[in-house]
Structure formats: C-alpha cells, structure tokens
Amino acid sequence: MTQAPARRTASLRRHDREIVALAVPAFGALVAEPLFVMTDSAIVGHLGTAQLAGLGVASALLTTAVSVFVFLAYATTAAVARRVGAGDLQAAIRQGMDGIWLALLLGMAVITVVLPTAPALVELFGASRTAAPYATTYLRISSLGIPAMLVVLAATGVLRGLQDTRTPLYVSVTGFVANALLNAGLVYGAGLGIAGSAWGTVMAQCGMAAVYLAVVVRGARRHKASLRPDAAGIRASAQAGVPLLIRTLSLRAILMIATAVAARLGDADIAAHQIILSLWSLLAFALDAIAIAGQAIIGRYLGAADVEGAKGACRRMVQWGTAVGFCLGILVVLSRPLFLSLFTSDIAVKDAALPALLVVALSQPICGIVYVLDGVLMGAGDGPYLAGAMLITLAVFTPAALLVPVLGGGLTLLWAAMALMMTVRMLTLWLRSRSGRWIVTGATR
Known part of the structure; x- marks a missing residue:
C-alpha cells in the first residue's frame, strides 16, 4: 500500500x-x-x-x-x-x-x-x-x-x-x-x-x-x-514548420489588432497599453521557459514510446505552469504602482493602466496553463491542431477587441478581451490534451 x-x-x-x-x-x-x-x-x-x-x-x-x-x-x-x-x-x-x-x-x-x-x-x-x-x-x-x-x-x-x-x-x-x-x-x-x-x-x-x-x-x-x-529532409522540416508559422502569424495578428484598438482609445491608453504589453511579454518569458522544457521532455518521452511518462510529465508541467502563473499574478498586483512609476509620471496613463494590470494579474494562471500545453503539443509535433486552434482564437478575439471602442470600456475592457483570448486558447489546448490524440509514439510522428 x-x-x-x-x-x-x-x-x-x-x-x-x-x-x-x-x-x-x-x-x-x-x-x-x-x-x-x-x-x-x-x-x-x-x-x-x-x-x-x-x-x-x-x-x-x-x-x-x-x-x-x-x-x-x-x-x-x-x-x-x-x-x-x-x-x-x-x-x-x-x-x-x-x-x-x-x-x-x-x-x-x-x-x-x-x-x-x-x-x-x-x-x-x-x-x-x-x-x-x-x-x-x-x-x-x-x-x-x-x-x-x-x-x-x-x-x-x-x-x-x-x-x-x-x-x-x-x-x-x-x-x-x-x-x-x-x-x-x-x-x-x-x-x-x-x-x-x-x-x-x-x-x-x-x-x-x-x-x-x-x-x-x-x-x-x-x-x-x-x-x-538533404533536399528531402529540408522539405520535411519546412512542411513541419508551416502549421507553426500559421500559429505564429495568427498570434502576431492578435497583438497587432490589440495595439490598433488601443491607439483608437487615445494617447494615454496607447501609452499605458505599451507599458502593459512590455510587462506581459516579460511574464511570458518565465512561462515560455516551462513550455520549452515541455517541448524537449514530451518529444523525448514519445520518441521512447513512454506514454505514461509523457502523460505524467504533461500533468506535472500543467501544475508548474499554474503555480508559476499564480505567483506572477500576485507579483503584478503587489508591484503595480512601482512598475508604472518606472515608465511614466503621467497620472492619466497610470489611471488607465492600473485596472488593466489587475486583469493581467488575474489571467496569469490561465497564461501558465496555455504556455505549458502549447509546449506539450509542440513537443508532440501536433502543429496542425495548434494552427487550427489559434485561428479559432483569432476569430473569437477580433470581434471582441473591435467592440471595445464601441462599448466604451477603455483599456481595461481591451485587456479583458486579451484574457478572453487566452481563455479560448486554454480551452482548445486543454480539450486536445484530454483527448489523448496528441500522443503519437515513435521516432517520427
């Protein structure tokens, strides 16, 4: 026992x-x-x-x-x-x-x-x-x-x-x-x-x-x-990269749309948006590091045909991503005034950024799960699904973001739309991880 x-x-x-x-x-x-x-x-x-x-x-x-x-x-x-x-x-x-x-x-x-x-x-x-x-x-x-x-x-x-x-x-x-x-x-x-x-x-x-x-x-x-x-090998590498290229372009489109919407909200909002985006990118480095570990570990387990090892590593990395996300969220909440003071002394910019930073903080555990599962599916070579999931996310985010100026919610509502985007990504990735269809063993997928 x-x-x-x-x-x-x-x-x-x-x-x-x-x-x-x-x-x-x-x-x-x-x-x-x-x-x-x-x-x-x-x-x-x-x-x-x-x-x-x-x-x-x-x-x-x-x-x-x-x-x-x-x-x-x-x-x-x-x-x-x-x-x-x-x-x-x-x-x-x-x-x-x-x-x-x-x-x-x-x-x-x-x-x-x-x-x-x-x-x-x-x-x-x-x-x-x-x-x-x-x-x-x-x-x-x-x-x-x-x-x-x-x-x-x-x-x-x-x-x-x-x-x-x-x-x-x-x-x-x-x-x-x-x-x-x-x-x-x-x-x-x-x-x-x-x-x-x-x-x-x-x-x-x-x-x-x-x-x-x-x-x-x-x-x-x-x-x-x-x-x-080797022409065949280079061609195979290019073919494997196409779905991930689609995924990357879709993510870049989301960021560009968010910036364009923030610019329409006014100078204070776009300035605050750029500050928050820089913080969001910095937080992403910590979470992406776990995702990179996931790519390498999951790929190795699947190559060795160790299904239980791959599943166990996936579960543990999700726990890591969630825990690190919670810690980062708490850090954002506690450091908001100090962080903003490093970038601006404009009261209007700070007023626009403070509530939006709360949204960023609350969404960090979600981001942790997203980054980890993204890395797991990349390590499994599940690029086509990642491309399709990101296109779905783009389709959900675009109208939500474009409605922000119409609804008058300001920067906080825009970052709520960003949180929605990450939630959609989490759901699509979680459903895939639960299905087990990403588990394909062997030296090649």
Missing part, C-alpha cells in the same frame, strides 16, 4: 528535476534576447532622437521578420527530441542539420527581399523624413545578419531537443556582452554612428551562429551524422 505513493512521489521528483534543469537555463537565454535591442537603443539613443527613432522602426521590422520564423526552433526541438527518445542520436543530429540548412535558405531569401525594399518598408512603417535614412541604413546592414539569426534559432532547437538548454544560455549571455562591446566600439570608437550599431549586431549574431554550428558539427562527427544538405 505504501509503495504506490512512494512511486508517485519519486515520479514527481524526477519530472521536477527535468523541468527545472531545462527551464531555468532556457529562461536565462530568453531574457538575454531582448537585451540586444535594449543595448542598441541605449547606445544609439545618445546619437540623437532621429537616430533612435530610425533604430526603433528598423528593429520593429527585424524583430517581426525573425519572429515569423521562430518555428525553426520549435519544430526542430520536437523532431530532434523524438529521435533522442528513440535512442538514435545520429538521426537526431541529422534532423537538426536539416533545420539549420532550412534556416540558411530562408535567411538568404529574406536578404534578397529586404535589401532592395528597405526604403519602402521603412516608409510603410511610418518613419519620419529625418528618421527614415537612419532606419534604412540600419535595416540594410542588419539584414545581412538574418541568416545567422535564423541559424541561431534552428541550432537552439537542436540543442533543446538534445536536452541541452545550458549551452544556449552561455551563448546568449556571451553574445549579449559581445554585442554591447562591439556596438560601443564601432558607434563611438570608430565613429560609424548608427551603421556601427548595425555592424556590431551582425558580428555578434554571426559569432553566436558560428559557436552553435561548431557545437552541432562536433556532435555530428561524434555520431557520424552527415552534414550535407
């Missing part, structure tokens, strides 16, 4: 160790990523307002372009983890190389589009006449680093699939430091201005990609995996 509880306790502890070992380094790597933009902004900001405005426009374009291809990390993590679970490390690394080759091809395609159209893209994003030349310069130079950025995404997915989130943490932190030093030296030491900032970022990204490639190549040689591009 006492053996069953003891086994359950041991199983929970094993899952906890796995989650912590993968999630904590993943969180550090995720936090390091936005520091690149913050460093560039701090250094370029001292050059002048026009330069900083130009950087803002160019960075928004680059961030959008790269985030669209985040499926390179997600799909690669799941595919590699399955093969690790099946005990075939050679095939796992070979699968990872297919993702890296796809990243290189996509990166070169993006360059061919961005270089000639940079002025038009900058104008489309509404850059002023004084800021546009700086934005175009930064965008054109930085676009040369997009292949490296996409390789970093794919290679990060390879290492996560291999159950290694420490190496991405070390590379991200080193890349951040190198980026800061290169930017400062080229912008001020070499006198290159905003172009120096762009070149510094390109060099840092290329350096990160080179380190990742060295790690993957070393693993390939150890396990005698081919490094040559």
Whole structure:
C-alpha cells in the first residue's frame, strides 16, 4: 500500500528535476534576447532622437521578420527530441542539420527581399523624413545578419531537443556582452554612428551562429551524422514548420489588432497599453521557459514510446505552469504602482493602466496553463491542431477587441478581451490534451 505513493512521489521528483534543469537555463537565454535591442537603443539613443527613432522602426521590422520564423526552433526541438527518445542520436543530429540548412535558405531569401525594399518598408512603417535614412541604413546592414539569426534559432532547437538548454544560455549571455562591446566600439570608437550599431549586431549574431554550428558539427562527427544538405529532409522540416508559422502569424495578428484598438482609445491608453504589453511579454518569458522544457521532455518521452511518462510529465508541467502563473499574478498586483512609476509620471496613463494590470494579474494562471500545453503539443509535433486552434482564437478575439471602442470600456475592457483570448486558447489546448490524440509514439510522428 505504501509503495504506490512512494512511486508517485519519486515520479514527481524526477519530472521536477527535468523541468527545472531545462527551464531555468532556457529562461536565462530568453531574457538575454531582448537585451540586444535594449543595448542598441541605449547606445544609439545618445546619437540623437532621429537616430533612435530610425533604430526603433528598423528593429520593429527585424524583430517581426525573425519572429515569423521562430518555428525553426520549435519544430526542430520536437523532431530532434523524438529521435533522442528513440535512442538514435545520429538521426537526431541529422534532423537538426536539416533545420539549420532550412534556416540558411530562408535567411538568404529574406536578404534578397529586404535589401532592395528597405526604403519602402521603412516608409510603410511610418518613419519620419529625418528618421527614415537612419532606419534604412540600419535595416540594410542588419539584414545581412538574418541568416545567422535564423541559424541561431534552428541550432537552439537542436540543442533543446538534445536536452541541452545550458549551452544556449552561455551563448546568449556571451553574445549579449559581445554585442554591447562591439556596438560601443564601432558607434563611438570608430565613429560609424548608427551603421556601427548595425555592424556590431551582425558580428555578434554571426559569432553566436558560428559557436552553435561548431557545437552541432562536433556532435555530428561524434555520431557520424552527415552534414550535407538533404533536399528531402529540408522539405520535411519546412512542411513541419508551416502549421507553426500559421500559429505564429495568427498570434502576431492578435497583438497587432490589440495595439490598433488601443491607439483608437487615445494617447494615454496607447501609452499605458505599451507599458502593459512590455510587462506581459516579460511574464511570458518565465512561462515560455516551462513550455520549452515541455517541448524537449514530451518529444523525448514519445520518441521512447513512454506514454505514461509523457502523460505524467504533461500533468506535472500543467501544475508548474499554474503555480508559476499564480505567483506572477500576485507579483503584478503587489508591484503595480512601482512598475508604472518606472515608465511614466503621467497620472492619466497610470489611471488607465492600473485596472488593466489587475486583469493581467488575474489571467496569469490561465497564461501558465496555455504556455505549458502549447509546449506539450509542440513537443508532440501536433502543429496542425495548434494552427487550427489559434485561428479559432483569432476569430473569437477580433470581434471582441473591435467592440471595445464601441462599448466604451477603455483599456481595461481591451485587456479583458486579451484574457478572453487566452481563455479560448486554454480551452482548445486543454480539450486536445484530454483527448489523448496528441500522443503519437515513435521516432517520427
């Protein structure tokens, strides 16, 4: 009678160790990523307002372009983890190389589009006449680093699939430091201005990609995996990424609609919205770290045909997501006045943000469940369902958000619509997890 509880306790502890070992380094790597933009902004900001405005426009374009291809990390993590679970490390690394080759091809395609159209893209994003030349310069130079950025995404997915989130943490932190030093030296030491900032970022990204490639190549040689591009493998990686691309684009559309609605509410509301959105993104890093652990762990269990292990890990990660969500929600409630004071002294902005932040706080446990189940289904390779679920969420959110100005609920009602969006996502993901249809074992789905 006492053996069953003891086994359950041991199983929970094993899952906890796995989650912590993968999630904590993943969180550090995720936090390091936005520091690149913050460093560039701090250094370029001292050059002048026009330069900083130009950087803002160019960075928004680059961030959008790269985030669209985040499926390179997600799909690669799941595919590699399955093969690790099946005990075939050679095939796992070979699968990872297919993702890296796809990243290189996509990166070169993006360059061919961005270089000639940079002025038009900058104008489309509404850059002023004084800021546009700086934005175009930064965008054109930085676009040369997009292949490296996409390789970093794919290679990060390879290492996560291999159950290694420490190496991405070390590379991200080193890349951040190198980026800061290169930017400062080229912008001020070499006198290159905003172009120096762009070149510094390109060099840092290329350096990160080179380190990742060295790690993957070393693993390939150890396990005698081919490094040559394989058309069938690259095509399979692209096909696996399409549903996740649809999911990502749908999520980006939701965020864009929310920002557009906030802009219609007035200057104070859009300012408050941007502050809240920055906090929401920061909270997402903590929850996404658990999701990343979920991708790697679930993929490995399913590759090993360990159905009970996959179910147990899923249940435990949902508990983690819920608990972390509750803690984050309490933290938001307690820190609201201090947090807002860091960004603004405008009373109107604070008045608009305070009640909306309560909605954000209350929705954090829901967000925790959403991120975890999203990671579980990604790890299972259930991309088509994730794409369909996100399209349903977009269809529910859009009319709800567009009704906010009509109903006169202000920013609080808009973030209530965001909470509704997360609730719809939670329901669709929970129903899928309960159905068990995501459980497909074997080295490939």
